[in-house]
Amino acid sequence: MTRVLVIDDEPQIVRALVINLKARKYEVDAAHDGATALQLAAARHPDVVVLDLGLPDMDGVEVIRGLRGWTRVPILVLSARHTSDEKVEALDAGADDYVTKPFGMDELLARLRAAVRRAEPVGAGEDDVTTVETEQFTVDLAAKKVNRGGKDVRLTPTEWHLLEVLVRSTGRLVSQRQLLQEVWGPSYGTETNYLRVYMAQLRRKLEADPSHPKHFITEPGMGYRFEN
Amino acid sequence: MTRVLVIDDEPQIVRALVINLKARKYEVDAAHDGATALQLAAARHPDVVVLDLGLPDMDGVEVIRGLRGWTRVPILVLSARHTSDEKVEALDAGADDYVTKPFGMDELLARLRAAVRRAEPVGAGEDDVTTVETEQFTVDLAAKKVNRGGKDVRLTPTEWHLLEVLVRSTGRLVSQRQLLQEVWGPSYGTETNYLRVYMAQLRRKLEADPSHPKHFITEPGMGYRFEN
DNA sequence: GTACGGCGTCAGAATCCCGTCAAAGACGGC
């Protein structure tokens, strides 16, 4: 699901955007000032940012610069200013698009889709690592492929999803609750038997010695960890 | 040097753009109709395209689709039409930005810079591939032709579009949702029966043994993959 | 030594997903 960060200090605009975006199956975070926005962006890694330039605490262009310092996430600027200079400044600061208020919701959504589409196939913007290698096997996150000894390994959707979550935080412990919610959905959290079954599948398909795993480590009572 | 392709049938607009672009050290090609534009694009591989939708010989959106079949070059659309529908259609067809006439030259140039900047780090690789060959058949993305055993294969528009999307990300898994949204439009995403029907068509027309596909691989529950 | 909680394993049942086919509906050309 695509995650959108909406930054605007006018509640009615935020409301309109949130409603429309959620109706179209986007995941939405909202901030009403620049400082919160930068924090949220760092914490949530949105796939696209919608930014109103008229914020109470800081200049909108500063927000753009703050984001561009560490991410290439598409930024779609909203503004009431129609002057050419404003647009040029925002675009040259790193914005991807500039829409003047009042705007048509259809158009905004289309521009949003365009921005997301452009960014997508490359590398999701945040992690540059698309392949992970171990002595036993290779995981290609972009192609969604696992190779072991020259042969592609077939994984079911659930197996793949679980592997993906673990590999994305290589070396770190991922709690059982977190795994369940990521793979099976937000309403799961206690069905640890699912994890046992699917971890066994993964180990059987990928570990050299499935009963003595080297990469898929169990942390009893806590969760699982992918070690490289 | 950045190469720009300008497509417009109004001489004075072309002149103004060419002068301004050349003054800023862009290399400029110009076309005054869609057919010439597509040829020029294939021959010269511009880094960015400025496209006026009002062309004498074909619909501007068709030009966008023609380009998008084989290249991800940024497309900046110019149009006198202000309606939301026009914009949405162009953007969803693959345009990157939409500027209504009359436009400010400063703004246009800023949007152009933004479009080029975005595309920069990616580029390099996949863009120049216009034909893909397998033992069974050859796909020419620019010419929109598929050849099998010396004969051209007739594909319907939908079949072609689906093939195009798959071939463009050869080796990578393309999710069902992504395929549906690319081929049928942004409002689709769950109609997987369409995919089943059209994948069957493609396999029947292109695979040596349609019931045991070598190139059009199904990843159950996830999507499809074109393997070469 | 024993009870208990957490984990791995296994196998059967229910469900989901895919490929296939055929027919109805929409569209465009003549």
Place this chain on the structure above:
DNA sequence: GCCGTCTTTGACGGGATTCTGACGCCGTAC
């Protein structure tokens, strides 16, 4: 207005995937 092509829709069978419960093992606490 008719006809052919393309797209959409529905139904069906077979196979893969997911869910579920039972069982045994192991370490820890008492």
